[in-house]
Amino acid sequence: MLAVGRLSALFLFFLAALLTGATARSPFSQARSGLLSSKSEEFRTNGERLAAGLTPLKPRQFFTPSRVARTIASPLPAVNGRILVRKAGSGTVLGYVSSSVDTSGRYNINSGSNSASHLKVRVAPTSTSTSSELAVALVPASGAYPQLGFAGSNVRLQGSTYNLLTATKETNPGSAPSIVGNSIGGNSFAYSESSIWTYNSNTKTLSATWVNPAPSRNTVATEFYASAPGPNSRPGILQLRSGSNAPTGYQKVTFHIEV
DSSP states (O other): OHHHHHHHHHHHHHHHHHHHHHHHHHHHHHHHHHHHHHHHHHOOSHHHHHHTTOOOOOOOOOOOTTOOOOOOOOOOOOEEEEEEEEETTTOOEEEEEBSSOOTTSOOOEEOOSOGGGBOEEEEOOSSSSEEEEEOEEESSOOTTOOEEEEEESSSSOOTTOOEEEEEEOOOOTTOOOBOOOBSSOTTTTOEEEOSOEEEETTTOEEEEEEEEOSSSOEEEEEEEEEOOSSTTOOOSEEEEETTOOOOTTOEEEEEEEEO
16 A cells, blocks of 8 residues: 555656646747747748748739730731722722812812822721721821712702712711711802721722611711713712712722722
8 A cells, every 4th residue: 555655656656747848938938929920020031031940932923814914916007008999890990089089079080100199198007808987097087178078959868869089077976967068169069977887807998878867877888980081071079879870981990999
């Protein structure tokens, strides 16, 4: 019994010593932990952290898959050139749109070879194929009327009515004809439209529409007519609704941008 008692006392002694040692080390461990925590905030690079006995920093993520940069398409280059006029069907070259309007403010066909007598224009396509509702700018701008357009004596293009190719002030795409001013002047062909052009980048052809106003507002396809250059040539380049009968002395023509 005496031996058992001594063993019990010895066991209790060692247990008390272990508990006392753990309690004594606890403040030191807490202080060391606090020191390491402060060091972890102090050292910014992995080299500094490893020298101080700290673990390396977690790798930073510089790329977020959900935030990919958006690619913005570059605008298409503008097309500068002369307007070549061909006879529809046969493709026979009749000449170019004249560099200036006649005394009545109308453009005509110039069959000469001197490029200085041919109208220079600029088109800004919005597509690599077909671009519509475009403005055709005169190069250089023709004073108060910087764009190529058509002018009519009637706001609606229908039946036997026609418009004349002229220099005009700008009208908005899709808008009905407006009295904004054009090179014809006066009240005879006062209604203008300019943002009516369609350009085909593949064939280099230039066509146009006309917007008839309310109450039955609609955009109509059109065709161009001109008289062959010569002593009996009739003035002006006409715009008629597609399918109309050719006016006397005029033939259907097509426009092409020659760069």
